[in-house]
Amino acid sequence: MTLSADERVALARLEENPRAIRRGQIIQREQDPVRELFVLSRGRVMSYVMMPDGQRQILRIFVAGDFIGAVSTVFGRAQESLMAITDGEICPFDKPALRALIDQHPRVAALMFMISQMERVALTDRLASLGRAPAKARVAAFLLDMIDRLRLMDRDVTDSFALRMTQEDMGDALGLTAVHVNRMLRQLEDDGLIARAKGQITLLDEPGLKAISHYVNRFDAVDLEWLSAD
Amino acid sequence: MTLSADERVALARLEENPRAIRRGQIIQREQDPVRELFVLSRGRVMSYVMMPDGQRQILRIFVAGDFIGAVSTVFGRAQESLMAITDGEICPFDKPALRALIDQHPRVAALMFMISQMERVALTDRLASLGRAPAKARVAAFLLDMIDRLRLMDRDVTDSFALRMTQEDMGDALGLTAVHVNRMLRQLEDDGLIARAKGQITLLDEPGLKAISHYVNRFDAVDLEWLSAD
DNA sequence: CGAACTGTTGAATTGGGTCAATCCATGTGG
DNA sequence: CCACATGGATTGACCCAATTCAACAGTTCG
Numbered sequence: 349m350t351l352s353a354d355e356r357v358a359l360a361r362l363e364e365n366p367r368a369i370r371r372g373q374i375i376q377r378e379q380d381p382v383r384e385l386f387v388l389s390r391g392r393v394m395s396y397v398m399m400p401d402g403q404r405q406i407l408r409i410f411v412a413g414d415f416i417g418a419v420s421t422v423f424g425r426a427q428e429s430l431m432a433i434t435d436g437e438i439c440p441f442d443k444p445a446l447r448a449l450i451d452q453h454p455r456v457a458a459l460m461f462m463i464s465q466m467e468r469v470a471l472t473d474r475l476a477s478l479g480r481a482p483a484k485a486r487v488a489a490f491l492l493d494m495i496d497r498l499r500l501m502d503r504d505v506t507d508s509f510a511l512r513m514t515q516e517d518m519g520d521a522l523g524l525t526a527v528h529v530n531r532m533l534r535q536l537e538d539d540g541l542i543a544r545a546k547g548q549i550t551l552l553d554e555p556g557l558k559a560i561s562h563y564v565n566r567f568d569a570v571d572l573e574w575l576s577a578d
Numbered sequence: 579m580t581l582s583a584d585e586r587v588a589l590a591r592l593e594e595n596p597r598a599i600r601r602g603q604i605i606q607r608e609q610d611p612v613r614e615l616f617v618l619s620r621g622r623v624m625s626y627v628m629m630p631d632g633q634r635q636i637l638r639i640f641v642a643g644d645f646i647g648a649v650s651t652v653f654g655r656a657q658e659s660l661m662a663i664t665d666g667e668i669c670p671f672d673k674p675a676l677r678a679l680i681d682q683h684p685r686v687a688a689l690m691f692m693i694s695q696m697e698r699v700a701l702t703d704r705l706a707s708l709g710r711a712p713a714k715a716r717v718a719a720f721l722l723d724m725i726d727r728l729r730l731m732d733r734d735v736t737d738s739f740a741l742r743m744t745q746e747d748m749g750d751a752l753g754l755t756a757v758h759v760n761r762m763l764r765q766l767e768d769d770g771l772i773a774r775a776k777g778q779i780t781l782l783d784e785p786g787l788k789a790i791s792h793y794v795n796r797f798d799a800v801d802l803e804w805l806s807a808d
Numbered sequence: 809c810g811a812a813c814t815g816t817t818g819a820a821t822t823g824g825g826t827c828a829a830t831c832c833a834t835g836t837g838g
Numbered sequence: 839c840c841a842c843a844t845g846g847a848t849t850g851a852c853c854c855a856a857t858t859c860a861a862c863a864g865t866t867c868g
Contacts, residue, residue: 467698
């Protein structure tokens with residue numbers, strides 16, 4: 349799907365007001381009234397919910413290029429918190445801007461619907477992972493998902509990437525404790541599937557990782573025809 | 579949000595071609611090419627994915643009145659299987675019909691976007707539940723979610739409903755074994771929180787259930803204003 | 809009536825959690 | 839440049855929630 353020049357300009361306009369964010373900064377808190385959506389132009393951000401007992405469930409790790417916050421347009425209040433994992437830059441835009449974009453560029457609207465549906469599929473994959481996979485498989489799947497998404501945005505990424513998050517964070521994403529994440533990473537390393545050095549993860553044996561993780565890359569089979577009829 | 583007569587008619591037209599389904603019938607299989615969406619007019623349906631090792635993760639239980647299959651519009655192939663849990667009736671309609679509906683009734687399109695976002699929130703809730711809650715809390719949350727959704731569609735539902743699914747199914751939805759689901763149900767019963775009789779579940783102490791389950795009903799705070807400006 | 813599910817309960821096992829100590833890298837103020 | 843504080847990673851010992859295995863009881867339905 350190729351966008352028209354017009355559409356490109358409209359999308360670029362969303363990135364007009366960059367704002368710097370610092371590691372650890374809370375961008376949005378659960379239950380806050382929401383007026384803005386974001387494009388993440390640099391850095392990493394995570395979304396999460398807190399359980400009443402203080403536990404945290406990380407829902408999603410966003411990387412540079414991701415579009416954050418479609419859900420909030422529906423609910424008056426934020427359903428999830430956003431925190432910067434690293435320093436970076438976000439480009440906020442408000443609901444009227446979104447509304448205008450959708451009205452003037454129906455295909456962009458369709459594109460955004462698509463993105464939101466792909467997010468949904470990512471969620472169901474993680475649901476299956478948390479519900480049915482043992483710890484080692486979850487960690488492996490997490491690493492594979494991470495690198496695939498980084499590759500999507502940056503062609504230079506090959507078999508290695510910077511994790512840039514603590515094992516505690518990984519645990520909260522995978523429904524495990526930090527201690528156990530550590531043990532699983534060590535096992536993957538001992539098995540010769542990955543290598544670690546100063547926060548860099550190198551995938552030494554992707555087929556092997558895929559075999560234990562049940563991971564599927566779903567971004568092949570996207571059907572764009574149904575909306576291209578203009 | 580009140581719909582115009584026109585809009586109502588358009589929505590009703592989707593239910594023009596009812597098709598009967600039988601308990602256990604597979605309506606759609608993962609990876610099948612998809613051309614249809616559905617409205618479920620009677621009965622219960624579940625969506626699920628299979629893991630390579632034969633495990634099943636149930637993603638969602640649909641009840642009468644639910645709208646099934648928005649994801650499939652994006653991917654050419656089904657990302658999840660659909661199976662009838664009980665006998666019932668579905669009303670299929672094809673992608674062009676959806677396209678026409680969206681083009682002619684923008685507010686209905688917005689409504690459908692909203693529904694898909696609410697589905698997403700439901701998914702994140704389950705994700706947090708699977709990732710961070712113990713078995714008893716998951717079962718309690720499941721029961722509360724179920725009854726709230728049935729109430730939404732049917733005003734006669736008060737504190738009791740028919741489960742209409744096996745404990746095996748519940749286990750596959752909650753990431754537990756059937757055996758453990760059984761034990762948790764028994765515990766909830768012993769605690770005086772629920773009563774069971776011939777597949778009917780009665781919630782004796784909803785506040786108590788909510789307390790252990792961390793359950794939140796999120797369908798209060800839906801913001802409709804942003805799309806009502808026509 | 810019998811076969812095939814489904815539900816129930818007990819006993820033994822185990823994956824992952826908890827607790828706690830130690831290591832290590834980084835940063836900071838003096 | 840050093841002393842110390844801090845946040846994270848790592849590892850071991852022990853514990854417990856949930857699984858597995860197994861037997862049996864009820865239900866449903868051909």
